[in-house]
Amino acid sequence: MDFIFSIFNYLSTYVVIAGIYAIFSLGLNIHWGYTGIFNIGISAFFALGAYTAAILTSATPSPKMFEDFVWGGNLPETLGIFNLGIDMWYFVGMFGAVIVCGIAATIIGWITLKLRDDYFAIATLGLAETVRFIFLNEKWLANGSRGMYRIPKFLGDWFPPAYYNYFYGLFILALIFVLYLIVQKAINSPWGRVLKAIREDEIATSASGKNVFMFKLQSFVLGACIMGIGGVVYAHGIRYLDPLTFDPLMATFIIWAMLMVGGSGNNKGAIIGAFIVWAIWTWTDFLPGFLSDPNLKFLMIGLLITLVIIFKPEGIIGEKKVKLASKSADNTDNLSTKK
């Protein structure tokens, strides 16, 4: 019986983490899968979302929160500007995180989305590193490299700690479902069709009177906000944040692998890809010897992305082919793809 219980425990932890990654993957799918903008700074929005929620919802700095105190140091002036006892409700933290991510995305997008696609990529990379350095070096803001501890649980009082992960796993699955419905609704609307048109042919889209820049910016901000929500869920689920969490490997690269494997341009694919890649990532821990080397996994992530791009760019579940109304239209499509 204990054995079965421990398996369930393991599975619930798996669902929590894979589910958090699925939220990021959904956000990235709006950027890359539907609009074709190349965001390699996911960790920026991950960090902004997680830290904003942690700062807003943590109790007033108390001895319990900081390692400095545990090890005999002074209680730091951490959260100096927020030292008002912002013991906020969970959803206020989430709202704040979405706002912060939205503002950061608007600034970066406003500057770079008018230009070539690759400037945007480098700008997101720069944002990610800058955000990480700020949280690493500004000790007053988020306790620097020691990180923030004991971030409150979501509805932590309602469930006994032993069963909390089951609840949180179910909560995340429900959240993914809601976000999936929202994104699906947005993508199937006229707005979403413009995004796909931009991905396929930017010049033709702007020739038909659409403001490509504004659509790209909206898509970027929407995806970034969803990533921010992912960060919030992470902060309350893992309950510990430090700048190392936002290393590009675990906060950017792996999410790209999830999206590419699952299938960019398909929301179901993005979610399933997260669960598959996270399964590969954690279950290889049980392999013997050299095979469970974490660095080898890193290599596999890179190999996975490259191979998917070369051999199966549509991933496991690709985007649904749109049925064209008339036969003649179908023929022209065939001609244009052959060239």
Added chain:
Amino acid sequence: MNFKDKITNIPTIFKIIIGFASSLTLSFILGVQDLYVHGMLLGSIFALGAIGITLLYAIVNFAHVAHGDFMTLGAFIAFPLVASVINIEYVSYANDFSFTGLFPLLGLDQVGIGPFTFGYSIILAIPLTMAILALIAVSLEILVYRKLRNRGSSDVMIAMASFGVAILLRGALSTLFGTQIRSYDRVSKPFLELGWGIDVPPDLLFLGLVALILCLLTHVVLQYTKTGKSMRATSDNPDLALVTGINVNKVIINTWIIAAGLAACAGILIAVGSAQMVPQMGWKLLIPIFAAVVLGGVGNAYGAFIGAVIIGVAMEVSTEYMNPAYKLGVAFTIMLLVLTFKPRGLFGGKD
């Protein structure tokens, strides 16, 4: 003729000289001439990377995100050549082992020649590493990028592929060498006093010199050889180049050889200059290097050189006034400012 026209009519070379002289004077007034010189030397090393990226932009027309990892790869290819002891400690594997590098095996294990911290082996390793990395780059071009181009993938898709390659290379290095901090064999040496309050490590002078020589070589190749002329023709107008009988695939391969060679050298120089190397260093170098490319104007090799020197100086001088950890943030801010106000860079480039 108004004032603005007068400014625009000054030849670019004079503008560069005036800018250089005035900023140098300013650095003396502010008392940061030491950092200024450091920044110039570091910048000329960054220039090796920036020129490679900008050439790839000009000719293959995509953002080579793996360039930083090419530099790391260069540093790590040279490592088993020059290090006298190479320890490999696997995280979860019992059999750690160590072996001796190639040049020390051949008897070249002396370090600390003259005022420098390194030995002759590094100087020998540079051309060898450049050749090896060029080979790797060409095989990647044939295995990955050419396939994607032939399929008609968009530029962003190819940039995405280079992102995958970047992770792949970094993962391969971490798997082979582990993630601990390593450095080439070295002995500590005193700084060289140049007077006027400028102290530089002699290494950095040598490295800057090597970087400058390679930049000049690139200039000669681009301007005076047939390879360089066909590269410039392809960059200006790929269709016209194709019609006039230039083999575009060959030009692209030549571009990869030059870019990878310069990146390999930059990697070694940075690893010598900072006396340490880790598999993740290249990913961070990407930011100052792309900032240099954008500042100089994408596709403009000379602009990339000047841009890299400016970025290097700005990053070093900023450490006087703020937390040194924000160096990368300075480069990033400059890039955002350039993209906002002068998206074609200082010296004009491709769109």
